[in-house]
Amino acid sequence: MISTSSSQKKNLQSLLATNLKKLTITPPPNNDFEFAEVFGPLTPQQQHHHPNPTQSPSSTSSPSAFLGDPQVIHTRSHSYVGPSPRYTLSSSPPFQIQEIQETETENEAEAEAEEEEAKTKFGPEDFEIMRVVGKGAFGKVFLVRRNGRNDEEGDGDGIFAMKVMRKDTIIKKNHVDYMKAERNILTKVVHPFIVQLRYSFQTKSKLYLILDFVNGGHLFFHLYRQGIFSEDQARFYTAEIVSAVSHLHKCGIVHRDLKPENILVDADGHVMLTDFGLAKEIDESSRSNSMCGTTEYMAPEILQSKGHNKDADWWSIGILLYEMLTGQPPFTHANRQKLHQRIIQEKVKLPPFLSTEAHSLLKGLLQKEPSRRLGSSPSGGDEIKKHKWFRSINWKKLEAREIQPKFKPDVSGKDCTANFDQCWTTMPADDSPASTPTAGAHFEGYTYVAPNPWLSSK
Numbered sequence: 001m002i003s004t005s006s007s008q009k010k011n012l013q014s015l016l017a018t019n020l021k022k023l024t025i026t027p028p029p030n031n032d033f034e035f036a037e038v039f040g041p042l043t044p045q046q047q048h049h050h051p052n053p054t055q056s057p058s059s060t061s062s063p064s065a066f067l068g069d070p071q072v073i074h075t076r077s078h079s080y081v082g083p084s085p086r087y088t089l090s091s092s093p094p095f096q097i098q099e100i101q102e103t104e105t106e107n108e109a110e111a112e113a114e115e116e117e118a119k120t121k122f123g124p125e126d127f128e129i130m131r132v133v134g135k136g137a138f139g140k141v142f143l144v145r146r147n148g149r150n151d152e153e154g155d156g157d158g159i160f161a162m163k164v165m166r167k168d169t170i171i172k173k174n175h176v177d178y179m180k181a182e183r184n185i186l187t188k189v190v191h192p193f194i195v196q197l198r199y200s201f202q203t204k205s206k207l208y209l210i211l212d213f214v215n216g217g218h219l220f221f222h223l224y225r226q227g228i229f230s231e232d233q234a235r236f237y238t239a240e241i242v243s244a245v246s247h248l249h250k251c252g253i254v255h256r257d258l259k260p261e262n263i264l265v266d267a268d269g270h271v272m273l274t275d276f277g278l279a280k281e282i283d284e285s286s287r288s289n290s291m292c293g294t295t296e297y298m299a300p301e302i303l304q305s306k307g308h309n310k311d312a313d314w315w316s317i318g319i320l321l322y323e324m325l326t327g328q329p330p331f332t333h334a335n336r337q338k339l340h341q342r343i344i345q346e347k348v349k350l351p352p353f354l355s356t357e358a359h360s361l362l363k364g365l366l367q368k369e370p371s372r373r374l375g376s377s378p379s380g381g382d383e384i385k386k387h388k389w390f391r392s393i394n395w396k397k398l399e400a401r402e403i404q405p406k407f408k409p410d411v412s413g414k415d416c417t418a419n420f421d422q423c424w425t426t427m428p429a430d431d432s433p434a435s436t437p438t439a440g441a442h443f444e445g446y447t448y449v450a451p452n453p454w455l456s457s458k
Contacts, residue, residue: 121449122199124208124431127162132427133213133420137173138165139206142429143213143417159414160198163209166434167443170207175277176442179207182276185253186211187448192401193244195264195274200448205434207446214272216265216409217419223260227327231358233407234324237263237271239385239393241317244273246381249310254288255279258316259297260323265419269405282309295336296329300344300368314375314384318365325358326351330366344368357389 127144134141146158170179186197186209199210219237223229229237241263248255255276262275278292288308299315301308322330330348333339348366350359364374364387375384385395397403409419417425 121447122201122210124201124203124206127160127210129162129429129431130415131417131429132424133161133417134163135424135427138169138175138179140164140427140431142431143415144210145415159213159215161195161211161213163211164431165207165209167202167205167207167437168435171437171442178277180443180446181279181281183207183209183446183448185276185279185281187450189248189251189253191244191247192399193240193271193273194247195272196450197448198450200446202443202446204436206431207443211274212272213414214264214266214274215411215414215416215419216267216269218261219263219265219271220260221419221421222265222407222409223324223327229324231325231355234321235389235393236403236405237324238317238321239390239395239398240271241273241320242381242384243395243399244271245313245317246385248279249313249380252281252283253279254282254308254310255313255316256293257297258313258320259294260320263320265409267409267411268401269408270401284309295339296331298343299370301370303340303344308370310380311370311373311376314365314373315370318362321365322348322362325354355389357387357391361387361389 126147127142128147129142129144131143132140133143142162142164144160144162146160165179170176183197183200187200190196195214196212197209198212199208201208241258245255245258255273255278257275257278258273262273264272264274266272280288280290282288293302293312293316297316297319299308299312302312319329319331331339331342331346333342348362350362354362361374361384365384367373370376374387375381377383384390385393394403412418
């Protein structure tokens with residue numbers, strides 16, 4: 001029995017081996033799986049054929065994934081809110097956004113967590129909207145009163161300016177970096193002639209900056225109502241502006257958009273510098289190649305794309321001073337290209353009715369070569385403060401706000417808006433809805449509360 005069983009097993013094994021040799025497998029047609037179907041899409045690092053290894057596949061054909069340079073303002077608007085409509089000349093982006101799904105999901109979760117945390121601090125519901133006082137490319141500025149729901153400082157009647165900016169518009173215009181820079185710079189700067197940031201927060205669709213409300217209106221408003229300023233009045237305003245800009249430069253910040261529309265006058269008659277939407281942190285040895293600013297106030301080196309630094313602000317102050325003393329900037333033209341040529345090539349024509357000291361200061365500030373411009377030396381703003389046109393200014397008293405302005409705006413109270421253009425103040429005072437951007441990671445870390453602002457001011 002045992003021998004028969006062994007013989008049968010050998011015969012079966014031999015038959016099986018013979019049949020296996022004849023066996024062939026035909027693959028089914030068109031049913032192969034793609035690599036991506038099994039393991040997911042290739043990462044940017046795996047795509048060696050990709051022209052830019054740092055770029056995600058989804059952004060290869062999307063120019064909107066790039067953040068361009070800040071842009072040039074050609075339509076001036078005296079707005080609390082920031083830049084007027086602009087256009088971009090530069091085609092070289094400083095960096096690009098990588099849209100990686102997992103990272104976005106994590107960042108969205110972080111942004112939502114920050115939003116939840118902000119609700120325990122401050123949010124739009126903590127402020128009662130009273131009136132519109134400005135409008136710009138990204139949103140509006142409202143006069144608001146803080147309500148008592150979150151009244152830790154005991155100042156529930158506090159009057160503020162609430163700058164509201166739409167995230168979708170900021171992202172579409174590639175200004176994410178500049179809006180973040182504005183908030184970051186304002187948290188670092190404290191100066192008697194610079195508007196103070198009190199809070200910043202965000203919702204899913206908007207950014208909010210809560211600033212001190214300066215109720216005397218814009219310098220633009222008073223200049224165009226008076227026509228021109230006397231040298232004494234212009235000297236006082238220019239001195240306070242020079243003081244503020246000198247402080248910015250010492251903090252490594254260039255403003256880059258100095259003009260009457262971005263300077264407010266408070267109830268006591270002092271000027272307050274505002275709108276840091278184009279400001280940039282830059283060290284002494286660096287230069288920026290961005291084409292930005294308001295055309296009439298842009299330094300020649302910006303228009304020529306030679307690279308610029310803090311010296312560009314001193315040029316803008318020269319233009320601003322010229323406008324205060326004469327009623328208009330020194331270089332104007334309806335044609336943009338001809339305006340550029342005038343700024344780069346033409347000499348400044350100084351009116352004979354100005355003092356020789358004013359002539360001297362304007363010539364120094366409006367030097368087309370930055371290295372020859374007044375304020376370009378290592379002493380910076382101190383060089384300008386020592387100019388003979390400012391001989392009558394006691395800078396210590398000025399910066400302590402001890403010099404009494406000769407002109408004070410007609411203000412009836414902390415919430416007075418009589419010195420703001422009626423084109424804004426007659427607008428419906430509502431924070432209208434806005435669409436929520438699909439990517440929520442752009443504005444991480446935006447929330448801010450100033451440290452004990454009222455206690456420190458006493």
